Amino acid sequence: MYNETTHDGEGAHSDHDHHGPAKGLMRWVTTTNHKDIGTLYLWLSFTMLLYGGSMAMVIRLELFQPGLQWVEPHFFNQMTTMHGLVMVFGAIMPAFVGLANWLIPMMIGAPDMALPRMNNWSFWILPFAFTMLASTTLMESGAPAFGWTFYAPLSTTFAPDSTDFFIFAVHLMGISSVMGAINVIATILNMRAPGMTLMKMPLFVWTWLITAYLLIAVMPVLAGAVTMMLTDRHFGTSFFDAAGGGDPVMFQHIFWFFGHPEVYIMILPAFGVISAIIPTFARKPLFGYSSMVYATASIAILSFMVWAHHMFTTGMPVAGELYFMYATILISVPTGVKVFNWVTTMWKGSMTFETPMLWALGFIVMFTIGGLSGLMLGVAPVDTQYHDTYFVVAHFHYVLVTGALYSIIAAFYYWVPKWTGHMYDERLGKIHFWWSTIAVNVLFFPQHFLGLAGMPRRIPDYSLQFAEFNMISSIGGFAFGLAQVFFLYIVIKTIKGGEKATDRVWEGATGLEFEHLSSPPPYHSFNEAPPVK
Amino acid sequence: MVSVDIVSSGKSYRFVLSPNCSISWRELLLFYCLTCVLAIVIGLFFTLQGMWLVLPFSGLEMLVLGSGLYVTSRKVYRREVITLDPQCTRIEKGVQRIDQIWEFKTAWVRVVDECREGYGERRTLAIGMSGESVEVGSFLANWEKDALAFQLKDCIIRV
Numbered sequence: 001m002y003n004e005t006t007h008d009g010e011g012a013h014s015d016h017d018h019h020g021p022a023k024g025l026m027r028w029v030t031t032t033n034h035k036d037i038g039t040l041y042l043w044l045s046f047t048m049l050l051y052g053g054s055m056a057m058v059i060r061l062e063l064f065q066p067g068l069q070w071v072e073p074h075f076f077n078q079m080t081t082m083h084g085l086v087m088v089f090g091a092i093m094p095a096f097v098g099l100a101n102w103l104i105p106m107m108i109g110a111p112d113m114a115l116p117r118m119n120n121w122s123f124w125i126l127p128f129a130f131t132m133l134a135s136t137t138l139m140e141s142g143a144p145a146f147g148w149t150f151y152a153p154l155s156t157t158f159a160p161d162s163t164d165f166f167i168f169a170v171h172l173m174g175i176s177s178v179m180g181a182i183n184v185i186a187t188i189l190n191m192r193a194p195g196m197t198l199m200k201m202p203l204f205v206w207t208w209l210i211t212a213y214l215l216i217a218v219m220p221v222l223a224g225a226v227t228m229m230l231t232d233r234h235f236g237t238s239f240f241d242a243a244g245g246g247d248p249v250m251f252q253h254i255f256w257f258f259g260h261p262e263v264y265i266m267i268l269p270a271f272g273v274i275s276a277i278i279p280t281f282a283r284k285p286l287f288g289y290s291s292m293v294y295a296t297a298s299i300a301i302l303s304f305m306v307w308a309h310h311m312f313t314t315g316m317p318v319a320g321e322l323y324f325m326y327a328t329i330l331i332s333v334p335t336g337v338k339v340f341n342w343v344t345t346m347w348k349g350s351m352t353f354e355t356p357m358l359w360a361l362g363f364i365v366m367f368t369i370g371g372l373s374g375l376m377l378g379v380a381p382v383d384t385q386y387h388d389t390y391f392v393v394a395h396f397h398y399v400l401v402t403g404a405l406y407s408i409i410a411a412f413y414y415w416v417p418k419w420t421g422h423m424y425d426e427r428l429g430k431i432h433f434w435w436s437t438i439a440v441n442v443l444f445f446p447q448h449f450l451g452l453a454g455m456p457r458r459i460p461d462y463s464l465q466f467a468e469f470n471m472i473s474s475i476g477g478f479a480f481g482l483a484q485v486f487f488l489y490i491v492i493k494t495i496k497g498g499e500k501a502t503d504r505v506w507e508g509a510t511g512l513e514f515e516h517l518s519s520p521p522p523y524h525s526f527n528e529a530p531p532v533k
Numbered sequence: 534m535v536s537v538d539i540v541s542s543g544k545s546y547r548f549v550l551s552p553n554c555s556i557s558w559r560e561l562l563l564f565y566c567l568t569c570v571l572a573i574v575i576g577l578f579f580t581l582q583g584m585w586l587v588l589p590f591s592g593l594e595m596l597v598l599g600s601g602l603y604v605t606s607r608k609v610y611r612r613e614v615i616t617l618d619p620q621c622t623r624i625e626k627g628v629q630r631i632d633q634i635w636e637f638k639t640a641w642v643r644v645v646d647e648c649r650e651g652y653g654e655r656r657t658l659a660i661g662m663s664g665e666s667v668e669v670g671s672f673l674a675n676w677e678k679d680a681l682a683f684q685l686k687d688c689i690i691r692v
Contacts, residue, residue, distance in 0.1 A: 194555075218575075250584065
């Protein structure tokens with residue numbers, strides 16, 4: 001006797017989990033596979049890097065010599081604004097989400113992300129958001145020109161018509177980020193393989209869990225800010241309009257309450273990447289794993305308490321300045337713990353210097369430079385002098401380019417053999433590193449001197465005394481830009497072929513993705529949970 | 534990945550299979566509540582400063598987060614219960630309630646344990662008779678399926 005009382009579609013033997021990828025363009029449109037979506041994110045990020053980079057080239061071209069050479073001041077301001085927005089929201093953030101998509105399920109032994117359809121939506125929102133943002137450049141009023149910080153009243157009372165498109169684009173990016181963060185949290189909390197306790201998770205997974213939490217906490221603030229901008233512009237409210245009883249300084253508070261944790265959203269996953277690479281090439285376990293986890297959490301908590309160090313010059317009570325100054329300086333403690341642990345991991349290790357290790361070492365040295373200049377800017381009286389100068393530009397580019405971007409490139413070289421099954425060309429990888437590292441320092445290091453000498457940021461023309469350093473900086477900029485086009489060649493070459501990678505890829509590599517999956521991994525990895533030691 | 538509870542009362546056996554869940558419902562709820570508290574504190578802080586439009590977005594986001602966590606945790610609250618007694622072998626599947634039931638005569642029932650090639654080796658374990666079979670424990674690891682198959686065969690002989 002066989003009796004099936006109810007049957008809701010699940011076959012006695014279902015084959016649904018054995019299919020490979022769909023064919024053609026629709027594979028990429030309809031995919032819910034974490035690896036496909038990770039790849040889409042990484043390509044979008046690279047496209048945006050080149051797009052945002054091309055705007056940086058316009059900026060450096062104009063600043064190559066004093067005087068107005070190539071573009072109008074208004075267009076120059078559009079370039080600085082769009083460059084910042086595209087790089088922050090289009091290049092760095094999606095790259096880390098791409099890495100999260102590729103790596104988190106493989107690192108925790110899960111078959112996919114927890115909410116695969118939502119994962120698809122959170123990616124496919126982005127191309128529309130960035131197309132909308134980019135389209136503003138072609139509008140009659142021009143693109144937004146108020147800086148990536150979009151301070152009111154520049155972004156409200158005096159903003160171009162295209163600002164509404166900017167607002168909608170930011171909303172879409174926010175929705176995408178929130179959906180991505182929810183997916184990461186649900187995956188990490190619910191889908192770890194048996195035995196993968198929280199304190200056994202790879203640091204990259206930990207840093208992403210904390211990053212996702214930060215995103216969840218601050219994204220409503222950004223959404224609220226841009227919505228209030230919209231209502232101020234069109235619906236007669238006066239949130240940020242002093243004439244109507246509002247407070248433009250409040251906009252800066254609300255922006256930086258989002259903006260400062262945003263900086264950590266862009267750097268915490270980088271810490272996770274570096275914490276994976278250094279032990280592999282030092283052939284030693286990571287020194288102080290627990291302290292790394294607690295340091296990451298401490299940085300995240302502190303990031304909510306220091307936002308007004310961006311606003312020392314707006315005028316605030318001395319007690320406020322002191323609080324924000326000391327709280328900011330306090331962040332250097334957990335950050336120092338991290339740098340100490342990376343260096344100690346290398347101490348007496350059997351070090352080799354393959355390309356990913358070079359980028360990771362570049363990260364440690366140059367991110368530390370960016371961190372130290374950040375420490376200087378955190379000191380209120382010093383910031384009063386440096387505020388809105390090129391010193392600030394140098395500082396955050398050392399953090400975001402030689403910090404976040406370097407870690408993304410390091411991650412590419414480290415995991416691409418696992419992803420594609422092909423080794424990259426080691427010689428080209430090293431050329432890419434040294435070319436980029438020399439160029440990036442020629443580009444950004446002189447900007448410290450320009451800032452100390454008093455050159456303000458966001459200006460298309462400058463006093464003659466700044467000419468030499470600007471020319472040097474521009475030469476570095478062009479060289480760095482070209483190096484990333486060279487990187488595109490390396491990426492394509494690696495995807496198309498190359499020496500076959502072993503499953504473990506690197507002699508010292510550890511982790512589920514290296515120990516339990518082939519190179520490249522199957523389309524559906526971990527049909528069953530792997531054993532975790 | 535699985536908790537196989539064998540309830541032996543006289544000549545009947547019960548196996549409860551459940552997928553791996555790396556966080557308990559209680560812990561998940563605690564996590565969600567703490568996140569809500571943080572979001573509401575931030576929203577209220579800005580509301581008190583006159584920037585009340587942050588609060589609706591916080592609420593909306595917490596709703597989506599809660600839904601996401603609920604949907605995911607619901608998947609891992611899936612259960613499969615196999616009851617073997619001398620007359621009948623009963624398989625029940627469902628999430629928090631019984632969604633599907635199959636019944637076979639125990640005297641004729643057999644355990645089918647096969648290995649499939651494809652994207653990674655995957656074993657399937659099924660219970661059935663007369664050409665009809667129901668896959669059980671699809672969420673189990675291979676070694677857990679091996680152990681379960683052994684126990685099921687052993688219990689079928691006993692009853």
